[in-house]
Amino acid sequence: MSDAPADPLDTAILAALLQGRHGDPFALLGPRQENHGEGTRTRIRACLPGAAHAWVECGGTRMAMTKLGRNDVFSLLLPTAVDAAWRTSQLPGARRYDLTVAWSDGSQQRGPDPYAFATLLGDMDLHLFGEGRHFELAQALGAQAMSVDGVPGVRFAVWAPNASAVAVLGDFNGWHAARHPMRLRHGAGVWELFVPGAWGARPGCRYKFAVRDVYGELLPDKADPLARMTEMPPATASVITRPGETAPPFAWHDAAWMQRRAAQDPHAEPLLIYEVHAGAWQRAADGGTLSWDALGDRLIPYLQDLGFTHLELLPITEHPFGGSWGYQPLSLFAPSARFGPPQAFARFVDRCHAANLGVILDWVPAHFPTDPHGLARFDGTALYEHADPREGLHQDWNTLIYNLGRNEVRGFLLASALHWLEHFHIDGLRVDAVASMLYRDYSRAPNAWIPNRHGGRENLEAIDFLRTLNTEVQARCPGAMTIAEESTAWPGVTAPTDSGGLGFTFKWNMGWMHDTLRYMAHDPVHRTWHHHNMTFGLVYAWSEAFVLPLSHDEVVHGKGSLLGKMPGDTWQRFANLRAYLAFMWAHPGKKLLFMGGELAQEREWNHDTALDWQLLDMPAHAGVQSLVRDLNRLYAQLPALHRLDAVQEGFRWVVGDDSHNSVLAFLRLAAANEAPVLAISNLTPVPRPGYRVGVPQAGPWQERLNTDAACYGGSNLGNQGGAQAVAQPSHGWPASLTLTLPPLATLILTPA
Incomplete structure (x- = not known):
């Protein structure tokens, strides 16, 4: 083959290939047709840095390739006979050839040439x-x-x-x-x-x-x-993963769960969410992070015992900085390797469903970090983000904002959301930082943002994206929830998209959380002046379908733990916390509790260490855990506590104006044949015997829960298990109960 024409590739092109600068490698590598005097001939080229020798294996013939000078580019002009036979053969695979490469380290490889394949994506x-x-x-x-x-x-x-x-x-x-x-x-x-x-x-x-x-x-x-x-x-x-996403393809066992989920209305069902940072709930014996399998062994039975219906995981999409708790993710399709491979996560979800436990993921489409290996200026331009920092930079977090006006970016995020729901059978997405998406001037100075095309502050592209997201989730993933962390009064967050809403299933009630925790932090002697903090949430309680969150955000960054927010001596702090939790469980709205709240954790949450499980050796802490367990079971058993959460017909004030005594009493209602529930809270350390409250019917009422019970660590003051309602009108109701209200306690009663 010494008489074969020389390869016409010039030095500049060779250099571009070897330096990875050539933008059209298929124009140079693989089989190329050249015109020669005797006709068209096939030349095969391969760029093989580190190769000593290379051969083409074609039709049973092995032919040595020529190295082009000192460069690691190899070339072969097929002999006329071989070329003609190869190009005219109709046998399956006959048009394929293999390259054999002898590498400079002495190893050899043989395989099809990547540059002999046609375009692949349709x-x-x-x-x-x-x-x-x-x-x-x-x-x-x-x-x-x-x-x-x-x-x-x-x-x-x-x-x-x-x-x-x-x-x-x-x-x-x-x-x-x-x-x-x-x-x-x-x-x-x-x-x-x-x-x-x-x-x-x-x-x-x-x-x-x-x-x-x-x-x-x-x-x-x-x-x-x-x-x-x-x-x-x-x-x-x-x-690289294997086909089927969950490497290897995962055999699900949750068909019954998925069918049941699709048939249910989440607004009318019990929803008790336990929020978890997977790396800091418990730790392995060596102090390391638990795997998904180990979490399945420990966390699932724990939540079954406590009676939670759903587990919510702080973001597990891969993130470079653990201190972000997952809220600065870069791989929106990959479960974090910190807990094991994707198949292990699928196995964990499958085990949750077998235990009748739903799984919700925190999902972050609002921003992404600037790490150089990530999405930032991915091709040298602002591809995923906005180019102008007035649109593209979150000043609060020093992160970049997705350009939702770009189709490919919208599609990337929509595909990510559906990937978790469809391929990992996730039951809901809690969408982080929705407020920052909705407003172009979010947390910005007057001159540091760009108005929309109408001159307004609303982010029209984000609104359209969120509506599309919720529409597609509802259409493709029956029964799956979307939950908005939206901290403003944006109207219609949970209203249907066809009526102008954003279409979320639920919204976190951040205002309720902040108001009530602010009230509970006051010494009881001052609470009379802040009574509105406990009642204001009922002014707007049915404007959206709400989740009441006691989330991770309230137990970090110097805010202390839930127990740490409570005033008074040790006994009063625990009593305050127990009364507050029962008030929350009886209040309209679904429930969310961040891990450690049920332990009455003393210290602020630290993502680098496990919860303080040793606290359960102390009766006061174990009492709070027992209370949460009993609240969950009572909430699930009594339809009035969950059936009509999002409509006003499910709630009636009995006593909402007794600020002097810091007493609150209300009724939760459901269908006519389902028992009403009376909740009454005394948020001072003063016992109140003989306190009269109106109720819908006379007869015996059972004290279903008393947060002052000795089993929870209380003083055991109460009504000896119940009271008799008499036909004496009070508070606008035809009958009334005379109750002993324990100090710093909440009672829950139903007709016996």
């Missing part, structure tokens, strides 16, 4: 992606283990429309960008490449993308935005 995939409506994006972009033309391997695809060149690099190519430069699909801005498994690309391998900006400058290596698995932080590479 036009419909690219069209839907461009429209922002490819909701199965995790099966299109990223790293997909698959077979192409019978060849097993991995298809890589990444969106970087303004890059001049992109390559995939990883364990399978020595992290050398020149080994696997990618092909640009013009119009969509997506770069793709299929790497056969024979070259080492297979599940378990780490990888990143080498991206050069429009000027050819190399950016920091980028993790895959669509990665479904990552390596353990602080390392930042993405990891």
